[in-house]
Amino acid sequence: MTVNFDNAATTYPKPPEVRRAVADAVVRYGNAGRGGHVIAERTSELVYHARETVAEFFDAKVENTIFTLNCTHALNVAIQGILKSGDHVIFSDLEHNSVYRPIMALARAGKVTYSMLEVSADNSETLRRLAGLVRPNTKAVVCTIASNVTGQILPYREIAQFCRSRNICMIADGAQACGILPLSLERDGMHILCTAGHKGLYGSTGTGILMTDCTFPIQPLMQGGTGSASRSPEQPDFLPDRLECGTLNVIGAASLCAGIDFVRRQTVAGLYRHESHLCQLLCDALAEIPEITVYRQPDVAYVPIVSFTVAGASPEETADYLNRQGFCLRAGLHCAPLAHEKLGTKDGTVRFAPSVFSRASDTLRLAANLKNYVNILKSPENLLKNSGDMLQ
Numbered sequence: 001m002t003v004n005f006d007n008a009a010t011t012y013p014k015p016p017e018v019r020r021a022v023a024d025a026v027v028r029y030g031n032a033g034r035g036g037h038v039i040a041e042r043t044s045e046l047v048y049h050a051r052e053t054v055a056e057f058f059d060a061k062v063e064n065t066i067f068t069l070n071c072t073h074a075l076n077v078a079i080q081g082i083l084k085s086g087d088h089v090i091f092s093d094l095e096h097n098s099v100y101r102p103i104m105a106l107a108r109a110g111k112v113t114y115s116m117l118e119v120s121a122d123n124s125e126t127l128r129r130l131a132g133l134v135r136p137n138t139k140a141v142v143c144t145i146a147s148n149v150t151g152q153i154l155p156y157r158e159i160a161q162f163c164r165s166r167n168i169c170m171i172a173d174g175a176q177a178c179g180i181l182p183l184s185l186e187r188d189g190m191h192i193l194c195t196a197g198h199k200g201l202y203g204s205t206g207t208g209i210l211m212t213d214c215t216f217p218i219q220p221l222m223q224g225g226t227g228s229a230s231r232s233p234e235q236p237d238f239l240p241d242r243l244e245c246g247t248l249n250v251i252g253a254a255s256l257c258a259g260i261d262f263v264r265r266q267t268v269a270g271l272y273r274h275e276s277h278l279c280q281l282l283c284d285a286l287a288e289i290p291e292i293t294v295y296r297q298p299d300v301a302y303v304p305i306v307s308f309t310v311a312g313a314s315p316e317e318t319a320d321y322l323n324r325q326g327f328c329l330r331a332g333l334h335c336a337p338l339a340h341e342k343l344g345t346k347d348g349t350v351r352f353a354p355s356v357f358s359r360a361s362d363t364l365r366l367a368a369n370l371k372n373y374v375n376i377l378k379s380p381e382n383l384l385k386n387s388g389d390m391l392q
Contacts (some may be wrong), residue, residue: 001326053256064211070206075142078212080172080219085112087111089141090140094149096143119152124298138166141171143159145172147339153301156333160189176199177303180303181303197255202258207252220245222246283296285368291313297341
């Protein structure tokens with residue numbers, strides 16, 4: 001039996017109710033907001049219900065909840081829609097390429113300047129360092145809520161409060177935190193929250209969300225496909241239409257309704273508790289294997305992610321061995337080279353990311369297989385092979 005521990009990429013399997021919602025959407029719904037006939041109307045009602053469901057879950061306004069293709073798309077809409085020529089932006093050294101690359105593209109084009117915030121290992125110095133980077137023209141701070149490499153939770157509420165006190169836009173990447181931490185656009189103070197629907201919310205792939213409090217207007221990233229009742233060459237002035245171009249992912253919207261309902265029944269606290277318990281089980285087991293380095297520190301808050309390396313093997317070799325034993329884990333840079341540069345793991349790590357469907361017994365079997373792999377690497381036959389490779 002194959003066991004998926006790569007749920008930070010996308011949760012798999014999906015809950016039965018999500019699978020049923022997707023199957024039903026394929027046969028019941030057409031296009032939303034594109035007609036007055038019965039199919040269009042019921043499809044528009046579904047999309048509005050999905051928007052209501054998301055907005056209620058994150059304490060956002062329905063009209064300010066925008067559907068995107070994924071979290072990367074949402075972050076691009078926010079970053080490129082907020083920043084203007086001459087602006088300065090700050091982002092952390094734990095960011096995903098979804099943040100890093102859009103900012104680098106704007107910087108290469110000569111439109112913006114940037115500073116990189118060094119996040120302290122225990123978060124104790126992070127805010128002080130942030131304050132030292134602010135300039136008169138600082139427009140935005142973009143930061144992940146939780147690293148998708150180590151799972152470290154940043155002081156996102158404090159960063160949001162800091163930004164609000166200085167009229168700086170705070171854009172948060174919630175991809176690894178949604179459905180795991182009790183996020184609230186209103187209570188946490190973020191100006192913009194971007195996330196994926198297919199990870200901790202258990203929706204289907206191709207679903208992303210951008211929520212804004214409208215303090216900072218966002219210029220559209222793309223044009224067209226909305227405002228069909230108008231002859232204007234401009235995008236509509238109102239949200240969400242202004243930022244949603246073209247046909248929406250109706251099937252994805254149906255999956256989000258079912259996924260968020262599932263998360264509500266499980267409770268965010270319950271999901272965090274279960275998955276964190278599995279992470280602790282793995283960490284305790286790996287602590288007995290000196291050849292394995294786990295990239296976690298005591299007294300630091302993490303979402304349920306554990307990244308590690310095995311001495312004498314690349315992350316890809318380790319993941320390949322585990323794959324042959326029936327375990328699916330991500331290996332490499334996890335689209336976050338900045339974080340790996342910070343860790344000193346230029347070749348990447350192996351990442352363990354459980355879900356609600358993950359079991360303690362499978363986690364312990366994974367640890368046992370890793371111990372066996374270390375023993376294989378230390379075997380005389382393998383040592384002889386490696387020395388021969390070096391001689392060549």
